[in-house]
Amino acid sequence: MYGSGNADALLARWNEWTPLNTNQIFLGLPAVEGAASSGYMPPDVLTSQVLPSIKSSPKYGGVMLWNRFYDQQNGYSDVIKGSIN
Template sequence: MTIRGEIGSYSLSSPQDAQQVADYLWNTYLGGQSSTRPLGDAVLDGIDFDIEQGTDQFWSDLAKALAAHNSQKKVYLSAAPQCPFPGNGVANQLLPAVREGLFDYVWVQFYNNPQCQYGSGNADALLARWNEWTQLNTNQLFLGVPAAPGAAGSGYIPPDALISQVLPTIKSSPKYGGVMLWDRFFDQQNGYSNAIKGSIN
């Protein structure tokens, strides 16, 4: 089982700062050693980058520094960038690092951005951006969608529309990894994963 920790909004000031953060994460949560490990003997398998604020600088440095520990223990790296392509401002802080192919999994958030999400029964904008994301140097690419109308500000796709309008196209990509739902609470309330699980592979 893979268990990852998540980095939220944060700004890195330099490559040296990125290295210090990587060392802290390795020693405190991953395979390193520290006297202040908050999870005790538990060891996380990786780190998820969910950066929506701050600058877009030095995330590649952080990912490279974390991946440098792979010779000791595999560190899985995942990213949850927003769907605008190319990103601008805080809309997509991770695009430069994603372009470098540093992540094992990329869960693109196809919601809360009208220019690249499902809307008014139409999936054209979403599919156009998906095709652009597949051109990047990524490994497995996941379609991130809200699990219920209340899970995000916009971009909810009814399960039947996902199955009929979106999945047939995106599953043709060799980079397709599956569907990411935000979030588990809303999924349990709405039954979204149960409705689509027979169609995602």
């Protein structure tokens, strides 16, 4: 979980989930700090520290943001869309 502000902690959780018997795993994040009680990650941290590591996983399915209303307000998806594939 990123709530601690530590990308390494999130990557450790990712590595716990990837051995599961599933085809794809999506990384879910709040689109703004107020969309959840914790877990907000600034887009620059996501694109520079997290995505480079998890995109190499065969289980990586993409990024999911909640909720669309907040994403439309701050444009989070517009900032990261060039980095998610």
